[in-house]
Amino acid sequence: MHQTDKLTESRQTESRHRVGDRDLLRDALRDQADRGQTKSDIVLLSVQRLLRRGAITNLAKMLGRMHPADVAKVIVHLSSPKEKREVFELVRGDSKRGQVLSELDTDSITQVLADLLQSDIAWLIKDLGPDDVAYILGVLPEERAKEILSLMRTEDSTEVADILKYPKDTAGGIMTTEFFALSEDATAQDAIRRLQEATDAEMVFYIYVTAKDERLVGVLSLRQLLTVPPSTPLKNIATRDVISVSVDMDQEEVARQVASYNLLAIPVVDKEGILVGIITVDDVVDVIREEATEDMLKMAGAVQEEAVSKSSSLSAAKVRLPWLFTNLVGSLLSGAILWEFRYTIQDVVAIVSFIPVIAAMGGNVGLQSSTLIIRGLATGVVELTDVWSVFVREVKIGLLMGVACGMILSLVGWIWHQGFLGMVVGVSLITAFLVSTSMATFMPIFLKRMGVDPAVAAGPFVTTANDITGITIYLTLATVFMEYLR
Template sequence: DEDSTEIEQLLSYDEDSAGGIMSTEIFSLREEMRVQEAIEALQQAEDVEMVFYLYVTDEYNHLVGVLSLRQLLTVPPQTQLKDIMTRDVIRVTTDTDQEEVAHLVARYNILAIPVVDDSNKLMGIVTVDDVIDVMREEATEDIFKMAGASEEELLYGFKSFKIARLRLPWLLVNLFGGVITGYLMWMFKATLEQIVALVSFVPVITGMGGNVGGQSATIVVRGFATGRIDMGTLRRVFFKELRVGFIMGTVCGSTIGLVAWFWHHNPYLGLVVGLAMVTAMTVAASMGVLAPTFFKKIGVDPAIASSPFVQTANDITGILIYFGTATMFLQLLL
């Protein structure tokens, strides 16, 4: 029957594509029809998804234009549709990713978007209701990925071993990053042996760098997901986050520098800790932009470059910056 044919057609498309989420029950009009005929056809229409927009096709069902109900009701009844329709129609193809469909609907503030095949034949329509569902799904997926988890956990319920297997990969990445951080500290053991007070501020340097990097990464990942950030605006976003990281680093670096000075009664220690904090937080902010961008460039979901990856990377760079700065000022610290 008709329903089974529609279901079979939808199943032939990828579930995350425009073809997989579209409705095939769509009302369309032929371009040679007159306004009066179009209104009569509209009055007789049943079981259509929506008629806020009236899509116009040619004799081969190619999408050639779009009309609004207002246009249809405010022109003479003998006017042909091809004379009043808008020919520049925002459309997507059946293989367009559902996230891109959602971006287009949000960007152009429209209630629906037509779906065509490779030959521009009208195949269906995606409404704003469908788009809201997509946005909810994509946001949930991004949140799981940013936490180093997976939505599959919801399917496993209380099956602890299966859930642990899903979470372990990113935790192992963090573990490996921690080993590298420990190795770097061991490489600077000569500096540490002479200035033991440096140990006091290792958690602060690495922790603040990870926090700043996580903030920047979250903003960029969400920007990519909503379409507010693209490769064209990325340069401005990068320098904005760099400035923000520097400003926050200056405030935090000045504060922790004073703490180090009065705690250990060594102004040069305060200078080293403060400079390292400013540099580490600035680098962390830039890392938070570059990491998701790199993943997006190579075709990997940038959400996985958020908290787990960025925090691990910033731990490593933070240690290098901190102990590198301390080694440079070693003679003054003694």
Template sequence: MQINVETKPVGSAAYDARKKRLVETIDRLYLREARAPLQKMISRIHPADMAAILDDLPPAHVVDIFHAIADTAMAADVFNQLPADRRTQLLTESSIEKLAGVLEHLPPDDLADLIGELPEDQREQLMALLGRDSKDEVESLLQYDPNSAGGIMTTDFFSLPHSLSVEEAIENIRSREDVEMVFYLYLTDEMGRLVGVVSLRQLLLTRAGTPLHKVMNRRVMKVTTDTDQTTVAMLVDKYRLLAIPVVDEDNVLVGMVTVDDVIDVIEEETTRDMLKMAGTSESETLTHSALKIATIRLPWLLAAFIGGLAATAVIGRYEEILGQVLVLSAFLPVIMGMAGNVGVQSATVAVRGLATGAIDVKDTLPLVLKELRVGLALGAFYGVILAVYGYFMHHSLQLGQVVGLTILGNMTGAALLAVLLPMIFQRMKVDPAVATGPFVTTAIDILGVLNYFVIASWIYKL
């Protein structure tokens, strides 16, 4: 029996209340040094929930309570689901010798990722403590780029010679309970080259004596070890695969990427793109140093700061108009803010679409035309509202015309600019997520202010 605290959605009050009680109970048992009851309670908790509980415990108690997990396989599962800062704490505050037995139970790809992130001295210590099989698997995985198919694949896959019969294949599967996620049976020739695939359903529905090569699908969706992890994720998502085989340059089957690894990649890429667009990075979440966080954010904010100075220079250029029509300054915040908001929306859609493959550079024209219509619709809607507001609040038809036309132009221009810039950066082989944020913000501010005063000069004939 297991106490699974996640019986309701993660955000529910019931889940939080139940988890809080478990956190308090486990911490109380730890403080009383009641090790046997503590271990008994932990053994009944699902690893995913135990990871969440450890994250809520006082930091000073986390390491000791983690090492109270008696089952090393469960401890490895818990460790694998801990947030990055808690994993770092365990690696820092525990001896490598104490952790080695736990870490050896991690899947080969996860263990390789972990070892690849360790400092050189800790890496050598841990590698020396691993068993021969685990060490060989890790070393083979560490040779690949961590962001490639080779870097995220597991070598714990299941394959059989294509010359076997269906009955022999089923017997082989029954004898290999330790293999990760056998959803597909990959078939190889005498040289280990991937030649086909059979689903478990197909295997069970075929006559026992049928040779595998007669029922296998020869058109195998596969990737090479150097395929980018984002491409792997796109393929798995597009074709609704549970796993995808990985081959080397000679088409020899060397591993597979499972759907849980793909989910991790998608989450990682989404987080990375959003943080890049905000002018920061994942390293910010792993540090408590205010100075380091400020250093990470500085370049992006510097670009926005320079853009703000340029907008200020534009306003100074039209100081005479402001002096004569002082009320224009009151509308500057809403004029700049609305354009910026539209720009952020359009840029987010474009960058995310490029990252997931939903949008391609060749789709630039249709996307631009679509955003033009969206910008015009939004600009017209808010332009009319602001024009009416300006007219009735300040009794000036000219003011209404200026702010209405400016909102129309700025929101339309912001939508176009925010979708064009990511496409241009993509074509230039520059990461759109990194460059789009500061460039879009700066350009919209400068052009928006300039457009405002040009229209004001025209309407007021100044």
């Protein structure tokens, strides 16, 4: 196995094309620079204009000078499958088209490959790393993917099949099987010779050292190779303590490891400790962005798939509805509580003027706390051992803010309704804040301990619970102190 890292081709040393096309874009840039548009916007607009005009030669020339990642971005943002295919067909060179393909989102891959023969696809992806091929084939229907695999060179297809057998969000699913590994009995000289022979070796970050049974036993750097006598066996110079991840580790945990140890690549081992692949930092970058997006969307009750795939409105609505239904039930419960207290409300109708305040504020305070904690747990800033101090801190903050807002409300209530209603609202608000911050801190930590993703906690449950408590406290207090409010 040697290093033909998937990045090799798309990296800047290899690229003879450039971001954008200066000549064609100059006037577009002049027109629109002051309209807050980014370079990608302008490139996209130019491509659309050329497409509409049918200026195929110019468009092909422009695409030829663009980086594959930029071409991919243009294709992703074109709205019709037909346009996507047209632009993809205009990209010259199978190798570049393969790279463009590997940078597309899942929908665009399906669309641009729709009319192509399996043999054409096999040809397009022949120079890509096995992880990229696995990504592309993972998007296609299983039948089709199998046929394409059967058309590839056996060594390539075996590697791809190895990756495809792991779930997409695990170390095994995102690793590449192309890495530079040598036996521990090989000498420094052997290693250097192998490095020189490896045509794509420029992206070797680490040389992995394996025992006879292919177990990962060490790692060394290029510099270590160059500073020892040529006949030194690798086992004498390799560092024995290697940070590695197991093949079934969640990609989020892999990302955390790579980020916290500042690694460029992390080796992946199976249950027996056998080296099966590596994950490079650029894939980790994608994972980190993806997971952050996922957490944010989860907190708002939407999901990742949707953002990426730009699916139909109907399927998007289906995905978001369960969250809204939970919320609907919760807010109906709040409504039922108001209904229970209807005589109080009819008696002192001024009470209604603070219902939105109580309902909104508790939820918002909770959102602040739970966002902080969910994100903290995701990035490792908050650990489960911090639980108690984090909890106390959030409740204290809740109390301080409750007192501040409560005092303002008491004053507003005094001026507006000439009486003690404002005091009741103020006290209710402080109580609601305390409940809210406690709940919002406790729930994510509790869910994390239960092994459930805490990002779902900031959503409907906490908000709903907060609304209900806030309104109940408010109306109970109002009923109790009724005689002073009239």
